[in-house]
Each structure stands twice: as C-alpha cells, then as structure tokens.
Amino acid sequence: MPEIFIAFSYKDVLYLLQASLVTVALCAMAFSCGLVVALAIGLMRTARRVRVLRFVAAAYVEVFRGTPLLMQIFIAYFGLSIIGLQLPKFVAVSIPLILFTGAFMGEIVRAGIEAIPRGQWEAGWSLGMSYMQVMRWVVVPTAVRIMIPPSVGFLVQLVKGTSLAYVVGYVELTRAGYIVSQATYATMLVFTLVGLIYFGINYPLSLASQRLEARLKRHA
Amino acid sequence: MTYTFHWEVPLREWPAFLWGALATLEMSGVACLLGLVVAVACALARLSKHRYLRGPATAYVEAIRNTPFIVQLFYVYFGLVTVGINLEAFTVAIITLTINCGAYCTEIIRAGIQSIHRGQSEAGLSLGMTYMQVFRYVILMPTLRVVWPPLASQFIATMLGSSVVSQISAEELTYAGMMLESRTFRTFEIFFFIAIIYFVMAQFFSILFSLTGKRVFRRAWGQL
Numbered sequence: 001m002p003e004i005f006i007a008f009s010y011k012d013v014l015y016l017l018q019a020s021l022v023t024v025a026l027c028a029m030a031f032s033c034g035l036v037v038a039l040a041i042g043l044m045r046t047a048r049r050v051r052v053l054r055f056v057a058a059a060y061v062e063v064f065r066g067t068p069l070l071m072q073i074f075i076a077y078f079g080l081s082i083i084g085l086q087l088p089k090f091v092a093v094s095i096p097l098i099l100f101t102g103a104f105m106g107e108i109v110r111a112g113i114e115a116i117p118r119g120q121w122e123a124g125w126s127l128g129m130s131y132m133q134v135m136r137w138v139v140v141p142t143a144v145r146i147m148i149p150p151s152v153g154f155l156v157q158l159v160k161g162t163s164l165a166y167v168v169g170y171v172e173l174t175r176a177g178y179i180v181s182q183a184t185y186a187t188m189l190v191f192t193l194v195g196l197i198y199f200g201i202n203y204p205l206s207l208a209s210q211r212l213e214a215r216l217k218r219h220a
Numbered sequence: 221m222t223y224t225f226h227w228e229v230p231l232r233e234w235p236a237f238l239w240g241a242l243a244t245l246e247m248s249g250v251a252c253l254l255g256l257v258v259a260v261a262c263a264l265a266r267l268s269k270h271r272y273l274r275g276p277a278t279a280y281v282e283a284i285r286n287t288p289f290i291v292q293l294f295y296v297y298f299g300l301v302t303v304g305i306n307l308e309a310f311t312v313a314i315i316t317l318t319i320n321c322g323a324y325c326t327e328i329i330r331a332g333i334q335s336i337h338r339g340q341s342e343a344g345l346s347l348g349m350t351y352m353q354v355f356r357y358v359i360l361m362p363t364l365r366v367v368w369p370p371l372a373s374q375f376i377a378t379m380l381g382s383s384v385v386s387q388i389s390a391e392e393l394t395y396a397g398m399m400l401e402s403r404t405f406r407t408f409e410i411f412f413f414i415a416i417i418y419f420v421m422a423q424f425f426s427i428l429f430s431l432t433g434k435r436v437f438r439r440a441w442g443q444l
Contacts, residue, residue, distance in 0.1 A: 062423075066376075066423060067380065067422070068384075070383045070386075082223045082408055083223075084222075160288040163289075164290065177291070177294075187299075187302065188298065188299055191298065192295075198287045198291060199283065206282070
C-alpha cells in the first residue's frame with residue numbers, strides 16, 4: 001500500500017470527539033432558537049379567532065414536515081447566498097435546522113396547549129383573567145409538563161438531523177468521520193465509532209423520554 | 221439582489237425528475253414492504269418470553285433509532301465493500317432503508333399487538349367464534365386499524381428520508397437533481413423544484429392512506 005494513507009490513531013478519536021461537540025453545539029443552537037419559532041407556531045395554530053394565523057402556521061408545518069430535511073438544508077444554504085447574505089457556515093447550517101425544529105416542536109406545543117380542557121380557559125376568563133394571564137397561570141404550567149417527554153424525543157431526531165449538514169460540507173461528526181475514513185482507510189472502524197458516539201448522545205435522551213412519558217401517564 | 225432565476229432549467233428537464241420520482245417511489249415502496257416483514261418478526265421477538273430473542277431485537281431497534289440514517293448508509297455501503305460484496309448503490313440503498321424502516325415499524329407493530337387485550341380473544345371464543353373468526357375480527361382487523369395511520373406516516377418519512385441515499389450515488393430523485401445541478405449550476409432552482417415534487421408526493425400519499433384507512437377499517441369496530 002502506498003504511504004499516502006495515515007494509520008488510524010488516538011488522534012483521530014480525539015478529532016471525532018471534537019467534531020461531536022460541533023454536532024452538540026449545532027443541536028443546541030437549533031433547539032434553542034427553534035423553540036422560539038415553535039412557540040409562535042403553536043400559539044398561531046391554537047388561535048381560535050384568527051383563521052389566517054391558523055392557516056399560515058398549518059402551511060408552515062406541512063411544508064417542513066412534507067419535504068426532506070436534506071432539501072431544506074440545500075435550499076436554505078444556497079438560498080442565503082442568493083439573497084447576498086454571507087453568513088458563517090455554522091449559522092447557515094443552523095437556519096434550516098431551526099426552521100425544521102420550529103415545525104416539529106410547534107406541533108408539540110400545539111398538542112400541549114390543546115390538551116388543556118376548554119373549561120379551564122373559561123374558568124380563568126370568568127375570574128376576570130386576560131388571555132395572557134390564563135396562559136401564564138393556568139395553561140403553561142400543565143402544558144409544559146405534557147410537552148417535555150415528546151420534546152426530549154424530538155432532540156434525538158434533531159441530533160440525527162444535524163448529520164445532514166454533511167451534504168453542504170460542514171464538518172460535524174458525520175463529515176469528520178468521512179474525512180478520517182478517507183484519510184486512514186479504516187472505514188468500518190471509523191463509522192462504528194461515529195455510530196457509537198451518536199448512540200451515546202441519543203440513547204440517554206431516548207431513555208429519558210420514555211421514562212418521563214411513563215411518569216406523566218402514572219400521574220395523569 | 222442581482223441573481224436571475226432560471227426556472228426553465230428544471231422545467232425543461234422534467235423527464236429526468238419524473239424518472240427520479242418513480243425511482244424514489246420504487247425504492248421506498250420496496251424498502252417499506254420488506255421493512256414490514258422485518259418489523260413483524262422483530263415485534264414478535266420483542267414480545268417473546270425468551271431473553272435471547274428479546275435481547276437482539278431490542279438492540280437492533282435501539283441501535284437504528286438512535287443513529288442517523290446517513291451513518292447507517294455509509295456503514296452498509298462501505299461495510300459490504302470491505303467484506304468483498306459489490307452491489308449497485310440502488311440495492312445498497314434499498315437494504316439500508318429496509319433495515320432503517322424495519323426498526324421504526326417494529327415499534328409500531330409492537331404497540332399494535334399490545335393494544336389488543338388478551339381478554340378480548342377469550343371473550344370471542346366464549347361467544348362461540350371459531351379461532352379463525354377470533355383471529356380475523358378480534359385480533360387482525362383491530363390491530364391493523366391501530367397500526368395503519370403510524371405505518372402510513374412511516375412510509376412518508378421513509379420516502380422523504382430516502383433523499384439521503386443520493387450521497388452514495390443511488391439513482392433517485394435527489395440524485396437526478398444533483399446530476400442536473402453539476403451540468404447547469406442552477407442549484408437553488410433545481411432543489412426548490414425537487415422539494416415541491418417531494419411535497420406533492422408526501423401530500424398525495426398522506427391523503428391516499430387516510431382515505432383507504434377509512435374505507436377498509438370502517439367496519440372493524442374493535443377496541444382502540
């Protein structure tokens with residue numbers, strides 16, 4: 001074998017672990033900003049009086065759930081450069097992930113709000129509370145408890161979703177794995193490691209989501 | 221903004237996209253059907269009393285559900301080459317999609333089976349139904365009714381997720397777009413156009429499955 005290949009060493013493991021931090025950062029960015037979008041979408045979807053808001057939010061969710069995340073990443077990434085925005089790669093890759101999170105978490109927010117019986121709203125109003133007050137003191141405390149298990153479950157989906165930043169050449173865990181595998185030729189070893197790191201991030205989240213859901217069921 | 225859009229590029233090349241869309245449907249359809257077979261076997265294994273059946277099935281489901289599809293794809297693609305098996309990218313894509321879809325469907329089927337109480341089949345038998353009648357009216361139809369909507373969403377998820385297989389050059393819709401992109405450089409227009417095709421297909425199948433579900437299971441009353 002020609003000497004252009006570098007032997008796989010502990011340095012590559014460190015490189016992969018470093019890249020997994022990028023994955024986690026991407027995920028944190030997308031989740032925290034996506035949550036803001038999701039709150040807006042969830043509130044719009046549950047607006048009873050304003051049909052336009054409901055329609056816009058429903059269309060948003062349908063579009064982002066009805067197209068591949070891969071396409072969303074491509075379109076946002078190249079679309080941003082078309083409108084002349086030169087953003088750092090991290091931000092450019094985060095934007096489609098934020099919008100994706102907004103759509104999926106928006107549905108979770110909606111389900112949480114809708115799980116609160118209508119009677120509680122009416123009770124609040126008849127006590128003279130405003131929309132915001134009922135939301136703050138009656139709906140949110142219960143809705144948040146309902147939203148937590150599926151949100152943690154969504155995090156797993158998001159961590160997996162960040163792997164698609166690979167396609168635009170952003171170096172996160174999957175791309176890093178690809179680079180190391182091309183340089184060292186230890187393909188199977190590298191992708192086993194990459195898979196294990198993803199599993200190590202996601203499995204605790206999956207377990208937590210299941211436990212939280214079981215606990216919610218017991219208390220309900 | 222100085223960019224001029226050239227929407228005629230993707231429109232002109234519609235036969236390539238039609239072919240790509242059909243390839244995507246073929247690929248995800250085959251993968252889902254095979255995945256369903258895997259899923260029924262694994263769901264039964266997960267519910268089995270034997271630990272050595274339950275363990276591997278659980279490990280399979282958890283491993284697949286907690287890792288990204290693209291990593292699974294590379295693993296199978298390069299793994300098969302490493303052990304000396306050279307398959308077409310399209311075949312590798314179907315194999316990986318089957319493995320992936322099978323794991324998600326296992327959980328759906330398992331939930332479906334668990335939704336039927338043991339007491340119900342006993343009730344059926346004590347009403348004088350034969351085993352076949354109990355199986356058909358008390359077990360099969362209600363289970364199918366429970367699993368139908370999530371299986372339909374899973375098919376759509378698999379179809380959308382299959383766009384990733386373009387990364388190993390399996391020839392489907394996204395790959396057709398990438399080929400055209402490398403000839404024309406109209407990246408945005410092409411991928412926007414493809415996203416619309418995916419969206420239309422997803423909506424179409426969503427409505428189709430929902431209507432068939434309503435029609436087929438209208439008379440299957442069983443407990444939900």
